[in-house]
Amino acid sequence: MSSRDNDPSTTQRRTIRPQRELGVEHGQACLIVLQGQRLGQRIDLGRSPLVIGRAPDADLQLLEHSISRQHSRIWLEPSGYRIKDLDSTNKTFLNDQPIIEAELKDGDHITIGSWVFKFMDASSLEMRYHEELYLLATLDPLTELYNRRQFLELLEKELARSASHSRPLALLIIDLDNFKEVNDRYGHPAGDIVLRRVASILRDQAPQELIVSRIGGEEFAIIVPEQPIEHAVAFAEGVRAAVAALDLHADTGPPVPPGITISIGVASRDAETSTVSKLLRAADEQLYRAKQAGRNKVCSPLR
Numbered sequence: 001m002s003s004r005d006n007d008p009s010t011t012q013r014r015t016i017r018p019q020r021e022l023g024v025e026h027g028q029a030c031l032i033v034l035q036g037q038r039l040g041q042r043i044d045l046g047r048s049p050l051v052i053g054r055a056p057d058a059d060l061q062l063l064e065h066s067i068s069r070q071h072s073r074i075w076l077e078p079s080g081y082r083i084k085d086l087d088s089t090n091k092t093f094l095n096d097q098p099i100i101e102a103e104l105k106d107g108d109h110i111t112i113g114s115w116v117f118k119f120m121d122a123s124s125l126e127m128r129y130h131e132e133l134y135l136l137a138t139l140d141p142l143t144e145l146y147n148r149r150q151f152l153e154l155l156e157k158e159l160a161r162s163a164s165h166s167r168p169l170a171l172l173i174i175d176l177d178n179f180k181e182v183n184d185r186y187g188h189p190a191g192d193i194v195l196r197r198v199a200s201i202l203r204d205q206a207p208q209e210l211i212v213s214r215i216g217g218e219e220f221a222i223i224v225p226e227q228p229i230e231h232a233v234a235f236a237e238g239v240r241a242a243v244a245a246l247d248l249h250a251d252t253g254p255p256v257p258p259g260i261t262i263s264i265g266v267a268s269r270d271a272e273t274s275t276v277s278k279l280l281r282a283a284d285e286q287l288y289r290a291k292q293a294g295r296n297k298v299c300s301p302l303r
């Protein structure tokens with residue numbers, strides 16, 4: 001196995017699903033990795049064709065020498081999904097038979113190089129079971145945002161992608177202000193209502209390409225791909241203002257507090273923050289500055 005085979009960006013493109021898209025759409029199908037890196041990983045098949053290959057611009061990039069740059073294509077026709085071998089050197093196999101083009105049926109096994117995928121149709125019970133498992137494993141039950149584990153996985157992939165394409169990447173760490181007081185004064189269930197309300201503001205404010213997660217008790221994070229830090233700071237300022245303007249009494253009535261504020265630390269990928277832990281630490285340092293500066297603030301290396 002070459003060192004590139006360990007690249008964490010492998011298979012990243014179709015695996016990142018913003019929260020709003022969670023749930024099986026009618027007609028949607030997926031591939032499950034049965035053999036290869038990230039065993040059990042699910043790749044959603046939408047309405048646009050999926051090109052599988054070794055090339056960096058393949059929709060599903062598999063970094064393995066036995067796989068051609070453009071190896072196979074899967075696409076949706078009115079009758080269902082089809083697969084075609086793109087004249088690859090080592091062929092595409094469907095249920096162990098080499099194919100040129102074929103219809104995909106629920107449960108089919110696709111072999112490309114050393115990878116084996118299982119095709120699952122949205123209507124299959126197994127697909128629904130996988131969907132449930134996927135949601136349980138990746139979502140925070142209170143807010144239905146991504147959980148910490150999924151956040152860390154997505155951040156690692158986004159960092160690798162941003163580095164390999166020399167694209168910017170920013171990270172926001174968001175912490176509720178004086179939240180202990182909310183719990184102490186209004187009770188834990190009221191605290192949960194506040195957390196859910198803040199989560200829904202974050203979800204509503206964030207454009208679809210942003211990745212919103214709950215990474216701790218009263219701590220959230222938003223990954224901002226493809227944006228310079230100036231844009232991420234402007235977005236953070238908008239989120240901070242939207243939460244500060246919340247009228248919780250009007251929304252739900254007592255026993256929740258009348259309002260809540262948040263502090264936000266923003267950092268972006270550069271030579272000093274090129275790993276998950278370094279980028280997290282940089283954003284945390286900015287969050288600390290925001291708390292020290294009196295809370296209800298956005299801090300970043302810019303200000």
Ligand SMILES: Nc1nc2c(ncn2[C@@H]2O[C@H](COP(=O)(O)OP(=O)(O)OP(=O)(O)O)[C@@H](O)[C@H]2O)c(=O)[nH]1
Nearest residue numbers: 175176177178179180181183188189191192217218
């Ligand atoms: N209701 C509720 N409270 C939680 C949950 N997870 C953590 N907390 C509470 O969040 C509070 C965090 O308090 P601290 O870390 O002291 O921070 P803080 O009071 O927000 O103060 P600053 O961050 O300095 O503004 C604690 O009271 C935790 O019990 C949760 O899921 N639900």
